[in-house]
Amino acid sequence: MNAEDLKALQFPLIALVCVVLLAAGAVYYSDALLDQSQKKLAQEQKQLKEARTRLQRSGDEKEVIVQYLGGYQQLERGGFAGEEKRINWLDALRLANQQAELFGVEYQISTQKPYPYAAEFNPAPLTLAESAMKLRVRLLHGDDLMRFFNALARQNAGLFLIDECKVRRLDTGGVIRFQPNLMAECELSWVTAKPGSATEKKP
Amino acid sequence: MADKLLICISAGQASAAHWTGSKIADCRVFAHDESGLAAFKEFLAPLSTVPVYLMVDAVEEDYRFETLPHTYGSDRASMVGRKLKQHYRNSPYTSAWLQGRESGKRHDDRYLFSALTNPELVTDWLQAVTEKGNPVAGIYLLPMVSTALLDKLQLKAPNLLVVAQHSAGLRLTFFRNRQFRLSRLTRNDSDTAEEADRIRFISEEISNTRLYLHALRITTLDEPLTVLLLDRQDEFGDAAQVIAHDNPGLSCQHLGRAEIASKLGISDEQLGLSRDVIYLYLLGLKAPASNLASSAITSGFRHYSMRHGVYAAAAAVALAAVVWGGLNTYQFMDANAQALEAARQTAQQQALYQEATRQFPAAPASAENLKKAVEVAQKLRESARTPEMLMGIISTALEASPAIYLREFGWKYGPTEIESGGTAVRSDSESAAPAGVTLPRKQSGLIDGEIRPFRGDYRAAIDTINEFADRLGRDPAVQQVRVVRLPLNVNPTLALTGNTLDNREQAGTAEFRILIVLKPRNP
Numbered sequence: 001m002n003a004e005d006l007k008a009l010q011f012p013l014i015a016l017v018c019v020v021l022l023a024a025g026a027v028y029y030s031d032a033l034l035d036q037s038q039k040k041l042a043q044e045q046k047q048l049k050e051a052r053t054r055l056q057r058s059g060d061e062k063e064v065i066v067q068y069l070g071g072y073q074q075l076e077r078g079g080f081a082g083e084e085k086r087i088n089w090l091d092a093l094r095l096a097n098q099q100a101e102l103f104g105v106e107y108q109i110s111t112q113k114p115y116p117y118a119a120e121f122n123p124a125p126l127t128l129a130e131s132a133m134k135l136r137v138r139l140l141h142g143d144d145l146m147r148f149f150n151a152l153a154r155q156n157a158g159l160f161l162i163d164e165c166k167v168r169r170l171d172t173g174g175v176i177r178f179q180p181n182l183m184a185e186c187e188l189s190w191v192t193a194k195p196g197s198a199t200e201k202k203p
Numbered sequence: 204m205a206d207k208l209l210i211c212i213s214a215g216q217a218s219a220a221h222w223t224g225s226k227i228a229d230c231r232v233f234a235h236d237e238s239g240l241a242a243f244k245e246f247l248a249p250l251s252t253v254p255v256y257l258m259v260d261a262v263e264e265d266y267r268f269e270t271l272p273h274t275y276g277s278d279r280a281s282m283v284g285r286k287l288k289q290h291y292r293n294s295p296y297t298s299a300w301l302q303g304r305e306s307g308k309r310h311d312d313r314y315l316f317s318a319l320t321n322p323e324l325v326t327d328w329l330q331a332v333t334e335k336g337n338p339v340a341g342i343y344l345l346p347m348v349s350t351a352l353l354d355k356l357q358l359k360a361p362n363l364l365v366v367a368q369h370s371a372g373l374r375l376t377f378f379r380n381r382q383f384r385l386s387r388l389t390r391n392d393s394d395t396a397e398e399a400d401r402i403r404f405i406s407e408e409i410s411n412t413r414l415y416l417h418a419l420r421i422t423t424l425d426e427p428l429t430v431l432l433l434d435r436q437d438e439f440g441d442a443a444q445v446i447a448h449d450n451p452g453l454s455c456q457h458l459g460r461a462e463i464a465s466k467l468g469i470s471d472e473q474l475g476l477s478r479d480v481i482y483l484y485l486l487g488l489k490a491p492a493s494n495l496a497s498s499a500i501t502s503g504f505r506h507y508s509m510r511h512g513v514y515a516a517a518a519a520v521a522l523a524a525v526v527w528g529g530l531n532t533y534q535f536m537d538a539n540a541q542a543l544e545a546a547r548q549t550a551q552q553q554a555l556y557q558e559a560t561r562q563f564p565a566a567p568a569s570a571e572n573l574k575k576a577v578e579v580a581q582k583l584r585e586s587a588r589t590p591e592m593l594m595g596i597i598s599t600a601l602e603a604s605p606a607i608y609l610r611e612f613g614w615k616y617g618p619t620e621i622e623s624g625g626t627a628v629r630s631d632s633e634s635a636a637p638a639g640v641t642l643p644r645k646q647s648g649l650i651d652g653e654i655r656p657f658r659g660d661y662r663a664a665i666d667t668i669n670e671f672a673d674r675l676g677r678d679p680a681v682q683q684v685r686v687v688r689l690p691l692n693v694n695p696t697l698a699l700t701g702n703t704l705d706n707r708e709q710a711g712t713a714e715f716r717i718l719i720v721l722k723p724r725n726p
Contacts, residue, residue, distance in 0.1 A: 010508035012513035023524030030531035037538035046544035051552035058559040064570035065563055071577040076567065081576045117644070121582045126575050142612075146591050156709040159580060161587045164621070168611040168651075177376060193576050195568035 018151045075193075079158030084112060084131060084192050092155030093135075100148040103180045106136035115191055125196025130189040133160070138180030142167065145184050205511070207335060208247070208255045209486050211326050211345065211479035212263075213371035218477040219246055221253070227469075227511065229481065230476035232370075240327055247335040254338045254504050257329065257496075258486050260345040260371045260479065262388045263293070263321035270311040273713045283314070291318040295340055296325070296495035302382065314384070317344055319495055329500070338503035343486065345369075346376045346386035351485040352433075353381050356458075356466055360429035362422055364412060366405060367433035370478040373405065375412045377421070384421055385422040387412060402442040405432075406449050413450075430455040435463060435474055435481060474609035590614035593721065596681065600674040606667050610714075611651035618642035621649045623687045623718045645682075646721040654690065654713035661691040664713035672717055680721050688716035 054061075075081040079088055086109065097105045115128035139145055145167065152160070165186040172181055207222040207468060216239070220230040227386070231246055233239040268288060273280060282459060283299045291297045296319040305311040319325065322380035344624060349365060352358070363378045372390040376383070389408055391401075409430060416422045430453055432439055443457035443626060464471050469484050494501070593614050601607055619642075654664040668686060676684040690713035 004502070005506065005509065009509055012510045012517070016513050016517040016520070019521050023520050026524050026528045027531070030528040030535070034531045034535045034538070037535045037542065041538045041542040041545065044542045044549065048545045048549045048552065051549045051556065054551050055556045055559065058556055061560075061570040062563050064574050068570070068573040068577050069564060069566050070582075072566075072568070072573040075576055080580050081568075081635050117586075120586070121579045123575060123579045125569075125571055126577070126579060132340050142594060146589065146594075149589060155575060159583055161583065161616075162589055163592050163617060164613075164615040166611065166613040169609075193579060195572035195576070 078156045080191070081193050081195070083194075084129075084190070085158065086131075087191060088155075088157040089133070092152055092157035095155055096148055096151035097137075099151040099154075100144055102140075102144060102148055103138040105148075108134040109190075110134075112192075115189070123193065126193045127196065128191060128193055130191050132163075133190060134189045135184075135186045135188065137184045137186070138170070139167070139182040139184055140178070140180060142182065144182075145186075158190050158192070160188045160190045163189055204423070206250070206253045206608045207340075207487055208250055208253045209258070209483040210255060210332075210381050210482055211258045211260055211477075211486075212325050212330060213369065213479075214324065216370055216536075217243065217328050218370070218479040218483060219243065220480070220483040220487070221250060221478075222240050222483075225487075227473050227476075227480065227484060227487065230473065230480055234478050235327065240331055243328070244331050244335065246339060247331065251335045251337055254340045254507055254707060255332050256340050256490055257325060257342040258345050258348055258479075258482060259296075259319050259325060259342065259495075260369055260374070260388070260482070261319070261321065261324050262390070263319060263324060264344050264346075264382075264386070264388075265320050266346075266385065267316040268384070269314050269316060270305055271314055273310055273312050279312075286314075287318075290316055291320065294318045294320055294322055295497060296322055298493045298495045300347075300493040315493065316494055317347065317495070319344065325520045333503075336503075338507040339496060339500050340504045341490055341501060342496040343491050343494060344386075345374070345433070345479075345482050346383060347491040347493045348482050348486045349376055350378070350383050350491060351489055352481075353378060355485070355488075356431075357430065358429075362426055362428045364409065364428055364430045364546075365433060366409065366430060367435070368438065368478065369483075373408055375408060377412065377416060385412075385416065385419070387415070398438070398440055402439065402445050405439065405442055406446050409446060409453070410450065413453075425452065428453050432457045433463065433481065434459050435478065436460065584677060588616040588644075588646055590648070592680065593646060593719065596675065596678045596719070597648070597650060600671060603674060604667060604671045606654050606656070607652055607671050608655040609650060609652045611649075613649040613651075614646065615648070616644055616646050618644050618722060620645075620647040620718065623649055623685075623716065643723055645723045648719045648721075649687075650717045650719070652715055652717075657690075657713040659711075659713070661713065664690050668713075668715045668717075675717065675719055681719060683718075683720040685718045686715065687718050688714065690714060 071083055079085045089109075090107070093105050095106060110132045112129050112131045116132040118128040121128070123174050137145065137148055139148075145165070149162065165184060167182050167184045170181055172179060209222050209227075211218045215235050217235065218230060219233065220227045222228070231242075233246070246678065257581040269286065271282060287297045287299060291500040299316050300315040300317070302313045302315055305313060329339070329342075353363070353366065359378055359381070360376075363381075365374075365376045365378070367374050368391075369388070372388050374386065374388050379383065387408075391404055411427065413422070413424060417424050422428070431457060432443055432446075434442075434457060437460045439457065443455040447453060447455045454500040458466070460471065460474055463469065463481065464474055467484060469479065469480065473480055473484075498505075507622050549584070568576070590612075594612070597609075597612070601609070613621050654667055657664055668689060672684045672686050675681060
């Protein structure tokens with residue numbers, strides 16, 4: 001093909017390029033539209049399948065509600081299900097201190113964050129969160145520590161897990177009287193569960 | 204099918220036909236004079252973009268059969284070019300047609316060289332065509348075009364002589380084994396001569412042709428010959444019988460106007476337009492391979508063909524895009540319709556579900572959340588650990604070691620062991636864990652203590668500590684016990700200083716530190 005041939009083919013080639021570009025654009029656009037509509041269709045079909053399954057299982061669902069509603073309400077009252085109830089925790093600390101006859105409890109509660117070991121419990125659709133609490137408790141003797149935690153658990157203010165504790169002797173100067181001999185520093189995790197937003201609340 | 208302009212040029216006239224829709228739409232005859240040329244130009248005017256196929260029916264033609272050594276590419280082109288120049292030095296209208304290969308050892312190529320030896324014959328017509336800008340597809344000799352007649356009429360005779368009255372005279376074309384071998388054009392006055400004279404003239408010319416073929420050693424006089432009389436105007440009457448009678452070794456077939464019309468598919472009306480209409484029709488169907496026109500003459504047609512090719516490609520691309528886009532659009536609409544239907548059914552199912560949930564007891568969350576919350580709370584409680592167990596293990600071990608004095612006790616429940624202060628050692632499972640993976644949690648404890656009373660007897664103190672550690676390790680719940688720190692560091696890599704004269708009462712302290720790791724399954 002020489003220059004003369006190219007000159008003769010100038011307009012047809014321009015037309016061909018234009019047609020190819022337009023065709024490619026049209027095909028690309030229609031492909032994109034089709035892809036979008038197919039994704040939408042897949043989503044709608046998934047929702048339909050879920051809706052059908054939910055309807056079919058509505059009988060089972062009713063049984064589950066009847067079976068677990070009481071337990072859940074207890075957990076709500078106990079501060080595990082739903083929002084954190086820090087005032088309840090502080091009240092519980094105060095009462096546990098009194099009941100264990102300790103010398104006062106210092107506390108420090110950090111901000112709430114996702115519970116790092118949630119995966120162990122496969123909680124979906126629930127979301128597990130924890131608030132770490134550092135406690136400083138002065139003890140008369142070693143058994144007081146567990147007496148304090150048992151008293152705290154009895155308050156039913158929430159679900160807590162002990163992560164770490166350190167107990168050291170306090171210098172009492174050898175004097176034997178009713179005074180703290182040990183200092184315990186512990187870290188607890190107050191764990192709460194929030195219902196999943198994906199599943200709607202029932203009437 | 205694309206339009207074509209088919210022109211048959213003879214010495215005194217030219218027949219021009221407009222080929223469209225696989226048939227001749229219009230055919231006119233123009234005399235070779237000023238008025239004829241002017242009329243021809245007028246005829247061309249509205250068809251200036253239509254490609255032109257020229258065909259020459261003249262005495263001034265030449266055919267040569269030759270064999271050349273078998274070659275390829277540029278060697279073949281240059282050799283054939285040399286041969287053409289050698290044979291037809293004065294004519295620009297020449298052609299070489301490769302017809303096959305010899306059966307001998309060398310397998311030489313068999314060529315038919317042909318030429319129009321009087322270029323002036325086409326000059327005026329070609330000039331008129333080029334002036335109008337029509338692309339010239341090719342210039343062909345009429346006998347070459349008539350080869351298509353054999354296929355069209357399904358003629359299979361090994362020696363066939365086609366005889367027909369043309370505007371330029373009587374044309375006799377010989378085919379051997381369905382391949383063109385020779386053609387003669389003899390001038391006669393067919394319009395004015397009596398029928399008997401015409402038949403006698405034809406018979407004589409057939410005899411002359413047979414003698415000529417014999418002289419050229421193409422056929423012998425004894426070989427049977429089939430003569431096909433192409434009688435477009437039904438003017439030869441009983442010529443076939445007369446010719447067969449005069450020549451015993453010859454079979455003669457007469458093809459009258461009606462038969463030509465039916466076998467070739469040309470209308471009777473078109474057959475009457477010109478003497479050359481049969482050949483114009485054959486040229487319209489298929490142009491022969493033997494083209495006399497040089498590439499300079501056909502460059503316009505080459506561009507025309509390429510342009511059409513590119514436009515055809517563009518049309519094909521556009522069509523493909525339309526089909527593809529159409530299919531996509533159909534599928535898009537179908538998917539949308541299905542999505543709408545699915546959404547409608549979902550809404551219906553949800554309404555039914557809502558209706559069903561009215562029968563449910565009032566609950567603060569979904570059934571799944573209720574169940575999961577109860578289960579997870581139970582699991583969390585079961586997973587909870589306290590220092591109580593480790594404290595019990597240590598208390599038991601201490602009962603047999605009154606010299607051990609505990610200063611500090613630490614406990615941890617987590618994926619890593621409790622910090623033991625400068626000598627923390629990560630277990631194998633911890634160091635091997637990939638990033639992002641939560642390790643299983645375990646209980647570990649750290650005891651900080653000293654030997655009381657201590658009077659400088661490090662050996663006894665260390666023995667007491669080791670015994671204490673051994674007792675701890677023997678507990679079934681304990682996985683591992685490590686003495687992290689001893690009162691005296693006897694590590695040979697470290698320096699050690701002291702004084703044996705020191706008062707035993709002021710011997711300092713025998714501090715130690717022990718790390719305890721419990722087995723993972725312990726409550």
